Amino acid sequence: MDYLYFPGCTLYTKAKNFDQTARNCSLLLGFELKELKNWTCCGATFPLATDNIMALLPPSRILATAREEGTALTTLCAVCFNVIKRTNRLIKEDGEKRDKINNFIEKNYQGDLQILHYLEILKQNVGFSQLKEKTRKPLAGLKAAAYYGCMLLRPFEEMEFDDKEKPTLFEDFLEALGAKAIEFPYKIECCGSFQSVGSPEVATECAYKILSSALKNGAEAMVSTCPMCTFNIDHKQSDIKQKYSDFKPIPVFYFTQLLGMAMGLDYQTLGFEQNAVDPLPLLKEKGLL
Amino acid sequence: MGENGAFIKRAMVIGGGIAGISASIDLGNGGYEVVLVEKLPSIGGRMLQLSETFPTLDCAQCTLTPKTVETGQHPHIKLLTYSEVDSVQGKAGDFRVRIRRKATYVDWEKCTGCGLCQQKCPSKNPSEFDRAMGLGKAIHTLSPQAVPNKPVINPAHCRYFKEKKCRVCEKICPVGAIDYEQQDRFVEERVGAIITAVGFDLIPKESFGEYGYGDIPDVIDGLAFERLNSASGPTTGEIRRPSDGKIPKEVVFIQCTGSRDPERYMPYCSRVCCMYTAKHARLYKHKVHDGQAYIFYMDIRSTGKGYEEFIQQGMEEEGTLYLRGRVSRIFRDGEKIMVWGVDTLTGKKVEISADMVVLATAIVSQRDTKDLAGKLGIKTDEYGFLTEAQRKLRPVETDVEGIYIAGCAQGPKDIADAVAHANAAASKVQGLFARH
Numbered sequence: 223m224d225y226l227y228f229p230g231c232t233l234y235t236k237a238k239n240f241d242q243t244a245r246n247c248s249l250l251l252g253f254e255l256k257e258l259k260n261w262t263c264c265g266a267t268f269p270l271a272t273d274n275i276m277a278l279l280p281p282s283r284i285l286a287t288a289r290e291e292g293t294a295l296t297t298l299c300a301v302c303f304n305v306i307k308r309t310n311r312l313i314k315e316d317g318e319k320r321d322k323i324n325n326f327i328e329k330n331y332q333g334d335l336q337i338l339h340y341l342e343i344l345k346q347n348v349g350f351s352q353l354k355e356k357t358r359k360p361l362a363g364l365k366a367a368a369y370y371g372c373m374l375l376r377p378f379e380e381m382e383f384d385d386k387e388k389p390t391l392f393e394d395f396l397e398a399l400g401a402k403a404i405e406f407p408y409k410i411e412c413c414g415s416f417q418s419v420g421s422p423e424v425a426t427e428c429a430y431k432i433l434s435s436a437l438k439n440g441a442e443a444m445v446s447t448c449p450m451c452t453f454n455i456d457h458k459q460s461d462i463k464q465k466y467s468d469f470k471p472i473p474v475f476y477f478t479q480l481l482g483m484a485m486g487l488d489y490q491t492l493g494f495e496q497n498a499v500d501p502l503p504l505l506k507e508k509g510l511l
Numbered sequence: 512m513g514e515n516g517a518f519i520k521r522a523m524v525i526g527g528g529i530a531g532i533s534a535s536i537d538l539g540n541g542g543y544e545v546v547l548v549e550k551l552p553s554i555g556g557r558m559l560q561l562s563e564t565f566p567t568l569d570c571a572q573c574t575l576t577p578k579t580v581e582t583g584q585h586p587h588i589k590l591l592t593y594s595e596v597d598s599v600q601g602k603a604g605d606f607r608v609r610i611r612r613k614a615t616y617v618d619w620e621k622c623t624g625c626g627l628c629q630q631k632c633p634s635k636n637p638s639e640f641d642r643a644m645g646l647g648k649a650i651h652t653l654s655p656q657a658v659p660n661k662p663v664i665n666p667a668h669c670r671y672f673k674e675k676k677c678r679v680c681e682k683i684c685p686v687g688a689i690d691y692e693q694q695d696r697f698v699e700e701r702v703g704a705i706i707t708a709v710g711f712d713l714i715p716k717e718s719f720g721e722y723g724y725g726d727i728p729d730v731i732d733g734l735a736f737e738r739l740n741s742a743s744g745p746t747t748g749e750i751r752r753p754s755d756g757k758i759p760k761e762v763v764f765i766q767c768t769g770s771r772d773p774e775r776y777m778p779y780c781s782r783v784c785c786m787y788t789a790k791h792a793r794l795y796k797h798k799v800h801d802g803q804a805y806i807f808y809m810d811i812r813s814t815g816k817g818y819e820e821f822i823q824q825g826m827e828e829e830g831t832l833y834l835r836g837r838v839s840r841i842f843r844d845g846e847k848i849m850v851w852g853v854d855t856l857t858g859k860k861v862e863i864s865a866d867m868v869v870l871a872t873a874i875v876s877q878r879d880t881k882d883l884a885g886k887l888g889i890k891t892d893e894y895g896f897l898t899e900a901q902r903k904l905r906p907v908e909t910d911v912e913g914i915y916i917a918g919c920a921q922g923p924k925d926i927a928d929a930v931a932h933a934n935a936a937a938s939k940v941q942g943l944f945a946r947h
């Protein structure tokens with residue numbers, strides 16, 4: 223089975239490893255990610271102002287194009303997922319905005335696409351118990367912290383991803399891969415997001431709190447669904463280390479990288495060279511290479 | 512109508528909390544016979560769980576026990592505890608109420624209330640009366656001052672019922688009152704009027720994922736804090752947190768937990784939380800002198816007589832720290848409980864590393880109120896509270912003649928208001944009886 227797939231800009235640049243591992247894993251799991259034609263940037267932020275129609279046009283155009291090709295659209299990046307899913311819902315529910323948007327983009331899209339996140343496909347269409355059976359190299363002994371961040375979950379009533387205050391889908395996924403998912407209180411806290419541009423110290427502080435909370439609760443690795451989060455919690459670790467000298471760096475994986483490992487893909491194809499904190503020493507130590 | 516078509520001047524009160532007790536005593540003192548039906552083994556209701564009451568800081572049990580005893584001994588009041596209304600037929604002047612008397616497995620005629628069985632019972636389980644903080648026995652009374660002071664066996668916890676062995680209570684009972692074979696039985700009562708005073712419940716703290724899902728043992732609700740404060744409670748009145756028995760030095764109280772939250776929980780104000788939280792903070796300070804109480808609030812609603820003065824005293828003389836704002840998250844941080852909130856008066860984020868958190872959870876209707884209302888043919892509102900005939904001018908009557916409501920079954924109330932409501936209902940019944 224094929225899934226129409228919207229990669230998003232970052233997955234073509236800084237997060238190539240995220241994109242590639244997801245595509246490779248899907249083939250092993252019996253489905254293919256079919257890339258949407260002529261896609262553009264999703265807009266990267268769902269507009270907070272209710273009259274900001276312009277900011278809704280890029281995701282709307284993506285949705286309208288996707289509807290011409292299929293009935294569902296899959297994303298990997300949590301930010302794209304958020305922007306696209308919320309725009310889709312708005313088009314479906316707000317007739318006035320729908321008409322305005324359609325006038326602008328010269329389409330007639332009604333908001334009837336199903337927006338999926340890759341993790342949802344793994345849960346609903348593959349099934350975590352099936353997934354567990356398909357793993358060839360379970361990640362036994364790896365204590366991993368599932369970091370949701372904001373975008374997968376919030377706003378709760380629009381994203382409808384999992385339990386609003388205490389989600390477990392991501393942990394269930396890690397357990398299916400054979401890892402030990404550790405619980406930590408910062409798992410749905412904000413990574414600092416775009417503050418890393420204007421007030422980098424704010425984002426560094428957010429990342430520090432998240433990482434130290436995970437470390438305190440026994441995590442050996444962080445797992446992310448979002449290039450934005452990954453930038454803040456992985457690439458910012460050098461800044462954290464400068465500020466907090468006793469900080470112990472911790473590798474940050476995209477969930478598809480761990481999926482690839484568990485599915486038995488050669489680690490050299492998993493794009494670890496793009497990870498800021500080198501995960502290889504940990505994987506060696508755990509006997510997972 | 513009665514045997515010869517006469518209007519039966521005998522009343523039933525459903526619910527033996529402070530409202531039901533007050534109405535029963537009024538009617539009994541008025542010379543009318545009353546049947547008081549209570550689903551728990553003894554009367555007293557929620558008030559019996561409380562430690563001290565606002566704004567006077569009277570001991571709840573000291574003020575209530577004379578009332579429960581009076582009810583138990585009143586020549587005109589017939590107590591049917593551990594009983595539930597099964598069906599209701601008839602109309603004002605002649606209601607026929609079928610009542611299920613639940614099996615207690617103890618012959619109350621023989622039982623002298625000596626309490627030996629409770630001492631010797633080997634099965635200890637979390638006590639519902641103590642909000643699962645203390646342990647109760649499988650054979651138990653609700654409190655040492657229970658009226659009637661007769662125990663019941665909870666078959667879900669009793670070793671004999673579960674494993675067919677034990678029978679310790681049977682062996683120890685000096686009067687042979689234990690009867691494992693007892694069955695539920697039904698009785699019919701004929702009355703001319705019914706007062707429904709079935710009280711309230713609290714929204715479960717497990718509803719609040721952001722506050723720890725009920726999996727942090729030191730996040731408790733207001734009634735649990737009452738039990739911690741109570742001399743008859745699991746800590747005999749010492750403030751010790753449930754997880755490790757340590758005395759908490761920093762306690763955070765959160766008002767409006769589930770109240771005034773139309774998007775997610777109850778849109779209404781539960782009316783008593785501002786006052787009882789202020790009381791909690793003061794009682795805490797009276798017992799833990801070097802402790803600090805923080806209260807997160809939305810507004811302070813202290814509209815009763817002496818209430819505002821009570822709040823001010825807490826702030827000015829007892830050092831309660833009020834923070835206007837909501838709490839977004841609570842989680843465990845080692846032995847501490849991290850509380851994240853906001854102080855909207857300064858606009859600053861607040862983080863408190865607390866030892867215990869008390870949630871002033873919303874007052875909700877009892878789960879079975881709707882069912883009972885169906886049997887009585889009266890209405891409930893969208894939240895399950897009983898609907899009065901007219902919001903302002905007929906606050907204790909219902910749409911059915913001869914059926915009245917009293918206390919928190921109609922909506923959240925404090926004790927004073929519940930008692931006034933019950934007095935009004937009793938007076939309405941006496942008026943009805945006087946007209947016939």
